[in-house]
Amino acid sequence: MALGSLLSIALAGCAHRPAEPLPPPPIAIAVKDVPPAELLACPVPPAGFSEDAAATIPPVDRSAAMALALAYAGVSLQLVRLINWNSPGSCR
Amino acid sequence: MSAIIAWVLAHTLTVVLAGAVPGAGIGLLAFRYGADAISWLSIHRQDAVMLLLAAIAAGIYAWGAIARHDRDALIAWGNQVCASAGSELAPTKGKRGEACATSVAQLARDRLATAQQSAQVLAQAQTDHNARETADSAQRSTGIAAIAGAATNMEKVNAQVGQDDRVDGAWFAALNRAGGLRAPAR
Numbered sequence: 113m114a115l116g117s118l119l120s121i122a123l124a125g126c127a128h129r130p131a132e133p134l135p136p137p138p139i140a141i142a143v144k145d146v147p148p149a150e151l152l153a154c155p156v157p158p159a160g161f162s163e164d165a166a167a168t169i170p171p172v173d174r175s176a177a178m179a180l181a182l183a184y185a186g187v188s189l190q191l192v193r194l195i196n197w198n199s200p201g202s203c204r
Numbered sequence: 205m206s207a208i209i210a211w212v213l214a215h216t217l218t219v220v221l222a223g224a225v226p227g228a229g230i231g232l233l234a235f236r237y238g239a240d241a242i243s244w245l246s247i248h249r250q251d252a253v254m255l256l257l258a259a260i261a262a263g264i265y266a267w268g269a270i271a272r273h274d275r276d277a278l279i280a281w282g283n284q285v286c287a288s289a290g291s292e293l294a295p296t297k298g299k300r301g302e303a304c305a306t307s308v309a310q311l312a313r314d315r316l317a318t319a320q321q322s323a324q325v326l327a328q329a330q331t332d333h334n335a336r337e338t339a340d341s342a343q344r345s346t347g348i349a350a351i352a353g354a355a356t357n358m359e360k361v362n363a364q365v366g367q368d369d370r371v372d373g374a375w376f377a378a379l380n381r382a383g384g385l386r387a388p389a390r
Binding site (some may be wrong): 121134137138140141142154157158159160161162163164167168169171172174177178180181182184185186188189192196197200201204 | 251
């Protein structure tokens with residue numbers, strides 16, 4: 113009886129398999145990564161051309177001026193969107 | 205499979221030995237003395253009682269050995285668990301297991317709280333992201349429409365410039381609008 117009981121103790125470990133351990137839960141921490149204020153300053157458009165002037169400008173230069181103006185508008189919009197993405201409602 | 209066989213063997217052996225040893229003794233007695241077994245027992249009563257007492261004592265000793273083995277194994281296991289939890293099963297101060305139980309419970313609470321807070325942070329991040337996306341989408345549409353309108357206007361005004369390449373205030377106004385520039389200082 114004693115031998116049997118000792119055997120059953122010694123071999124009891126073989127009878128049950130340990131359960132699979134639970135995976136650790138993900139740890140999430142809100143990190144506020146604020147860029148320098150300079151990067152978050154809304155772009156201020158410069159003053160435009162005087163609208164009561166007249167000039168002679170060849171087509172090539174007119175195209176360049178128009179492209180420059182449209183590129184500035186596009187980049188401004190992109191920058192404003194980026195700033196608003198980072199800190200909603202900052203610009204315009 | 206081998207684990208099951210070992211388990212069955214261990215438990216069967218216990219039952220077999222517990223039944224077989226006294227059974228064999230009684231059987232041997234009955235076989236040797238037959239009907240006279242009772243009178244044999246009454247003659248050797250003292251020996252039989254001593255034998256029985258010795259058997260009981262051996263049983264109790266074995267039982268105690270098993271209990272001690274169990275206790276030692278449990279304490280070793282407890283020490284291991286408590287060390288894993290950063291505590292001690294039997295600290296020099298306080299009741300055995302008290303501090304350990306507290307730290308294990310604390311670990312479980314912390315784990316739950318961490319999971320809950322993480323879920324909250326992740327959900328909030330998702331909500332914020334969605335809000336940003338909605339706001340940006342709206343600003344993108346209005347901004348691009350404004351630029352496209354100004355560009356169309358610019359093209360129209362530019363097309364009206366004559367062969368002499370003279371541009372007037374209307375052309376500059378369209379250019380200012382295309383660039384989103386401020387009204388010029390007068």
